[in-house]
Amino acid sequence: MSEQKLSDNERLKGQSNFLRGTITQDLQDELTGGFNGDNFMLIRFHGMYQQDDRDIRNERTAQKLEPLHNVMLRARLPGGIITPKQWLVIDKFAEESTMYGSIRLTTRQTFQFHGVLKRDIKHMHQTLNSTGIDSIATAGDVNRNVLCTSNPVESELHQEAYDWAKKISEHLLPKTRAYLEVWLDGERLDTPDQEPILGSTYLPRKFKTTVVIPPQNDVDVHANDLNFVAIADNSKLVGFNVLVGGGLAMTHGDTATYPRKATDFGFIPLSHTLAVAEAVVTTQRDMGNRVERKNAKTKYTLERVGVEVFKAEVEKRAGIQFAESRPYEFTGRGDRFGWVDGIDGKQHLTLFIENGRILDFPGKPLKTGLREIAKIHKGDFRLTANQNLIIAGVPKKDKAKIEKLALAHGLIDDSVSEQRKNSMACVALPTCPLAMAEAERFLPEFVTEIEGVLAKHGVTDDSIIFRVTGCPNGCGRAMLAEIGLVGKAPGRYNLHLGGNREGTRIPRMYKENITDRQILEDIDALVGRWAQEREAGEGFGDFVIRAGIIAPVVDSARDFYAV
Template sequence: MSDNNKFIVEGKLSDNERIKGNSNFLRGTIAKDLTDDLTGGFTGDNFQLIRFHGMYQQDDRDLRAERAKQKLEPLQNVMLRARLPGGIIQPQQWLAIDKFAKDHSLYGSIRLTTRQTFQFHGVLKPKIKMMHQMLNKVGIDSIATAGDVNRNVLCTSNPVESEVHQQAYEWAKKISEHLLPKTRAYAEIWLDGEKVETTEEEPILGNNYLPRKFKTTVVIPPHNDIDVHANDLNFVAIAKQGKLIGFNVLVGGGLAMTHGDQSTYPRKADDFGFISVDHTLDVAAAVVSVQRDWGNRVNRKNAKTKYTLERVGVENFKAEVEKRAGITFGPSEAYEFTSRGDRFGWVEGIDGKYHLTLFIENGRILDYPGKTLKTGCAEIAKIHKGDFRLTANQNLVIAGVAAEDKQAIEALAREHGLITDGVSNQRLDSMACVSLPTCPLAMAEAERYLPGAVTDIEALLEKHGIPEKSIIFRVTGCPNGCGRAMLAEVGLVGKGPGKYNLHLGGDREGTRIPKMYKENISEQEILTHLDELIGLWATKGNDNEGFGDFLIREQVVAPVINSAKDFYA
């Protein structure tokens, strides 16, 4: 076997490889399915192919049993995730998505996600094409926000240091565009684009696309607000004298795993070294193409970049990237992460503009009794002269506000419950994925469970005399990692209805994976364990020592250093 082929996994390819190979560059028969009114869903291979167009087919699991009694199929609909590199959206775009959610989705909400974009939930088949055309009209699409491709590119939500942030954001946009699929399938199917007779090819992604999903970020230290170790490829911005000079490149992070399968595990990214800014796109394409060629197309559970690095060796992967990009990585530049949460309230940027970060619990923007969040965001959008910035922590930044406009913006935010005084540090440091009722993979509640769970943890902190402290607390309804629980100080991973695996020992900066402490336990058992451990932290913890660091120091759990070896030890 030649050197180029020695790292290819031999065996029967997974069925997803057949689906992609037979799809005519992601077209499938989606257009035909749209005209089939006998079902509300997509059939055959199209169920998978619509993901490459940014959609997942779902149904409301709360209604399944009742609809089955009525001999009706599940209430099939789609969730759409927009492509929004760096999470920046203009007020007029916001008003357009607000109107569509209100008029044409089952739930009426806009959901801010951990991928720094927004999702529509509950869009029925007759409205899907309208949805894509509305987005296109305002300059947004959903190309490659799901499926075996590079997904929405994240960027630190830091408008304060405006010049460096703007440069980093521009690179996030360039990387996103550079790694997009080249097929015209999206335009043809959803935008009624002209069908052009052409021999298509995908020079970076390959004609069978990637073995598995791929996630990329641009992060500006000291804020690790996009959780670099959750992603396949990360560009850590290095600035000197206020100018971006290049990036440290981190490869091979990822959090997903499979219950009961110890060949799967969360993994931190490896630092390959420093590159100058002019090599950014070449290195991005090289990392993607190496994963394209060497990733596991036989077993999808071991198909992500993190497993490729473990299998072929970090140095072999790095050397191939250097060869393909025509560069040599320099020594990594020094940097440090000191925080990863969002900075709430008003902050002033170096350009004299002001930025208001709003806490959106679970990222769900909807009108509730006495808390009209969705209406409030729309009212702000009508008068705001700057932009909105979605954070990877599911919050919303009203950015670029002139001093004379601050009072009006804040008044609207308070009127509609977007600013409420007295929100605890614990609530600000907690996060969950969507899970039930819409996610088909959900095993346990997450979004609906989180608010009450946080209230219980607040009570424990109060009980032990440390109400001002907080724990990075995250809940995900299954082991796929959307809520990034595997980078929390306390991470819950759904195992079944009302049951979770309890993981402990991550750090506040997001640079250590937590270890399983108890498996398949109830919500009450979780609180019992946390009551005891928070009590120990309150009495024996050092000043400014995070909960996860305390648990490691006290040997409550061992640190996960080598993900593959230590995670299950």
């Protein structure tokens, strides 16, 4: 591979002076609202993507104006925990300094600002820093925000798992001072930068890590490069099963790309956690494909070099041997809505936030409601990997006050169906430059249509895990859904069937490039059969496999595209 021409991203990273580039100078360029040259990509390592409002792109072109460039920022928030004080700071910034005024909860268990103009970018980073938040390594070829099961019940076990998520995040962060210097006016030091874990050209591709507490697979482990499955003994964390090589992105028309489940490497005690995390990352750093970015993720490295070769290298670098995996079971992956009693005697309220979009809507002033709750709440907020929010650690004496505010602002809505709670979409249009079709704006009305189908066939007491992505890059995790739609063109999607409720099976394409009306007709027919022919407790995804409607994906590299 060394004799082949490297991807241009490798040149970019190597010439970036450890991710500084000329971003500082670019910020002073008032002739454009965007970033020039390599800086367009380099800002991703600082947690930002350059975007524009595609709804008005043609209008601006006709006016001989450049696109309305702005950035989306994704914060680093390991485990998704944020204090009410921090929430009030980000709420204020969203209101005063973004084009859309919203806060968006993401599938990466953090929040994003959308629509930040160039003049406000530095102020944004300094505002976040003032409250203890940054956006280091939430995008780019690095280990990104570390996810952790949002478990409001087993509080002590969750605290241990969350602590490990933070430790892993800190251990794998870039060591360059670029973020400090560019955004926080930090002093430039004479000592050279070093990246002992990530290397001078960082990783071949993005890298995602989770810590998960069975039986809830709420972080979708099979969507991630590295996963630590918590193993407890008498409610005390004793170690992790390590799963490596999951990922959902693919490219339309390229059969060399495919979604893949993570492979179970085995069990490790807690004392080996950071060493194993580092060893997996450095093995991928050195073995990953730096020629073809479409095949640069860890999942493709495992397929190319072999699982046992990769695993043996991790053991060598970490100085350990994986033990046999400890037994565990995933029984679900959705969030547990409403009030839940924690073992610590406190109450936890999980709120459903459709599409994770926190804004004041007509009749539902969600953003105002959370602001008012943050003013009086003494616990914390926990963001989930399913775009929802938990008001955690509520003393019993404060429960009535919190509930009253939530009800008054539409944050509690008993009319929301189980189907809607189990549906999810990526952002897509108008802000994502990769989107080929609608997702977030498409989801609410289409879920209403699915609700109608379920009612028609008498199964409203049940639901189907339904997800939509505007392109095949996987942000909405449609490739772990029972019904997954992947955008192909405006108004057209590929329909995938056959995932399961536990999130341990990849769905297969059922029909390609069809309209939403055609999709709804297929769902109607299939749900009709499910309602009549299903076995007791059988989920939709399991039914379509058992009934022979679609073949299961057993080995993605070999049979994902099989007819």
